[in-house]
Amino acid sequence: MALQPSLTVLRAAPEKTLEYFQVLFENQEKFFDIPASSLTPKQIREQLADLAQPVIGDAKVEQVKDLLTHKTTPNGGTAVTDDLKYNIKVSRHNSIHVSPTVLFDGLIAADVSSSWQEAEWTKFFDSRVTA
Numbered sequence: 419m420a421l422q423p424s425l426t427v428l429r430a431a432p433e434k435t436l437e438y439f440q441v442l443f444e445n446q447e448k449f450f451d452i453p454a455s456s457l458t459p460k461q462i463r464e465q466l467a468d469l470a471q472p473v474i475g476d477a478k479v480e481q482v483k484d485l486l487t488h489k490t491t492p493n494g495g496t497a498v499t500d501d502l503k504y505n506i507k508v509s510r511h512n513s514i515h516v517s518p519t520v521l522f523d524g525l526i527a528a529d530v531s532s533s534w535q536e537a538e539w540t541k542f543f544d545s546r547v548t549a
Contacts, residue, residue, distance in 0.1 A: 419449065419459065421505075423466035425498040426485040431474040438473050445469055522546055 420442055427438045447453065454462055463486045471479045485497040509519075512526055520530040523546075530542065 419454075419462045420466055421502055422486060422496060422498050423463060423470070423482065425501045425505075426467070426482040426496075427470050427474060427478075429485060429498065429501075430478045430481040431470075434470075434474045434478075438470050441469050441473055442466070 424435070424438065424442070428435045431438075448465070449462065457465075464483070467479055467482045467486060470482055474482070488494065488496055508521065509515075512519075512521065514521075514526075518530060518532050520527045527542070531538070534542075
């Protein structure tokens with residue numbers, strides 16, 4: 419469930435996406451199976467969007483909530499459903515079935531580890547981003 423709100427934050431405030439991921443990580447237990455079992459998908463999306471407020475501000479949170487609203491056909495999804503489908507297709511195409519698997523410029527970066535901290539990620543990006 420956290421994927422769609424994450425994609426909406428990426429659209430609404432791309433420069434704040436990593437900060438939002440940190441907030442998600444810090445609040446992940448609220449969305450584990452048992453705590454979330456009595457919530458509807460709409461309630462979960464609303465709560466995940468609300469977590470973004472301190473990171474992206476009120477106006478952007480409203481944009482995120484708008485992007486998460488079902489507006490088309492009964493099974494048409496949200497504004498980021500196609501983004502989610504694209505990411506799933508890329509993962510399947512690359513035989514990605516576990517996390518973390520990182521793609522950089524469309525290629526699997528096999529040297530990435532789940533134990534990495536900020537220093538390792540900084541080194542990873544510094545060695546690859548030239549612009």
